[in-house]
Ligand SMILES: NC(=O)c1ccc[n+]([C@@H]2O[C@H](COP(=O)([O-])OP(=O)(O)OC[C@H]3O[C@@H](n4cnc5c(N)ncnc54)[C@H](O)[C@@H]3O)[C@@H](O)[C@H]2O)c1
């Protein structure tokens with residue numbers, strides 16, 4: 379047998395992408411929305427504008443007016459929000475319209491205006507169409523502005539699994555207008571603050587301080603800083619900036635997730651299973667928040683997180699108006715299954731991020747079934763009574779750590 383002959387190919391592709399915060403995005407005087415993103419050619423031709431259904435109802439007229447006034451050739455497609463619509467069929471609908479209007483490889487990047495669902499669907503379609511074209515992302519929910527806006531990922535739910543099909547394909551331009559959050563329902567704003575809370579817990583104690591102090595105000599004012607107490611201090615603006623900056627810093631280190639140990643996965647270990655199966659349905663940030671609490675209980679029981687910090691976390695969750703627990707988090711069988719499912723996504727490692735304080739983390743790979751059962755017991759108690767004193771339910775666990 380002769381020795382095999384090998385050719386080794388080596389190439390790198392540089393990705394630069396911009397996240398721009400602006401105001402009055404749909405005002406024809408603001409050029410950002412119609413701007414051709416860097417590297418996407420000189421335009422000419424029709425661009426597809428995909429809108430979330432609710433966004434179309436609220437802002438459709440202004441968006442259409444914008445493109446008419448600025449003389450940009452566009453066609454429109456409206457898609458439903460909500461995770462039930464994050465499907466491959468919706469991706470094909472987008473692809474079909476891109477084909478119909480003759481979208482080019484670079485010069486006519488589509489524009490996606492909507493929450494995480496529309497972004498994930500359009501992003502995936504753009505990454506598949508002609509093997510990948512640029513697009514512009516305009517996130518319209520808080521969750522998507524602070525979390526999805528920085529992400530390189532697209533995806534759809536498939537065969538009962540969250541984000542089972544998807545791609546890595548960051549768009550060259552993301553445009554954020556915090557003013558759009560003014561119309562987002564309170565429940566969705568709270569869900570978005572759940573992701574901000576995650577970011578605060580893993581790396582930003584100042585952000586946690588803002589959520590702790592201003593939680594209810596942030597929800598009431600939809601982060602618009604419109605009240606007498608917030609006009610000067612602008613906690614809404616700071617919360618958004620710190621959350622985006624934290625996310626950008628973390629993702630930049632490991633954008634393609636070649637390292638499966640990611641602190642930004644905090645809150646995303648036990649929640650995916652719950653999020654897919656809870657009825658009535660939970661929003662993404664609601665499930666993430668409960669996972670943050672569950673993981674904080676695990677850390678406290680290990681003697682790594684002080685009781686006082688656990689109490690502050692649960693108090694802040696309640697003050698934002700989020701539920702700290704849910705019957706599925708109180709069910710040890712579900713939690714063990716959830717961990718097993720997530721481990722398959724992490725090459726059979728737990729790589730679990732646990733807190734050692736607010737804004738400080740460690741990775742662990744040795745959480746036992748007994749620990750999961752124990753944390754589930756606390757979650758069941760919290761679900762029955764969200765105000766139950768944690769010192770009582772965690773009483774048997776003060777493993778040599780000062781409160
Ligand atoms: N790709 C990523 O990295 C990434 C990151 C975070 C979340 N996600 C995904 O995003 C999804 C959740 O995103 P979401 O919470 O934005 O959900 P969503 O897109 O379903 O939007 C939530 C609801 O808000 C409505 N809406 C959107 N903008 C509005 C506005 N300005 N005013 C009033 N209503 C508005 C929508 O119609 C929808 O009913 C999940 O599927 C999650 O997996 C992806």
Ligand SMILES: [Zn+2]
Pocket residue numbers: 525573646662666
């Ligand atoms: Zn998330």
